[in-house]
Amino acid sequence: MEIKVLGTGCANCKALYSSVEQVVNELGLQADLVKEEDLMKIMEYNVMTLPALVVDGKVVAKGRISKEEIKKILTK
Template identity: 70%
Template sequence: MEIKVLGTGCAGCRALHETVKQAVAELGLDATVVKEEDIMKIMSYNVMQLPALVVDGQVAAKGRKLSPAEVKELLAK
């Protein structure tokens, strides 16, 4: 599983990245977590609201920080 946190480095983006890493560890998932800050790569996902969460190439959430429970729910799908 590949998980990307899209964001330009703002506090919300950094917080989501930490929340995702925590959720992956708690769920024991075999996943790679990447923080993508390159605006051109972010735009390739057609995301205009940050932070955004991409799971296996699909945008799962955008425009808001997620709680650990929300991240776990998205990753469990």
């Protein structure tokens, strides 16, 4: 599983990355976690709201996301 957190380095982006990292560890998932801050690469996902969460190449959430929401997304 590849998980990307799209964001430019703002506080919300850093918080989402941290939350995703915690959830991955709690659930014991085998995942590559990537923090994508390159604006040109972020634009390839056609996302206007940051931060955004991408799982296996698909945008699954945008904006603020709670740890519970992250757990639901990653366990689907």
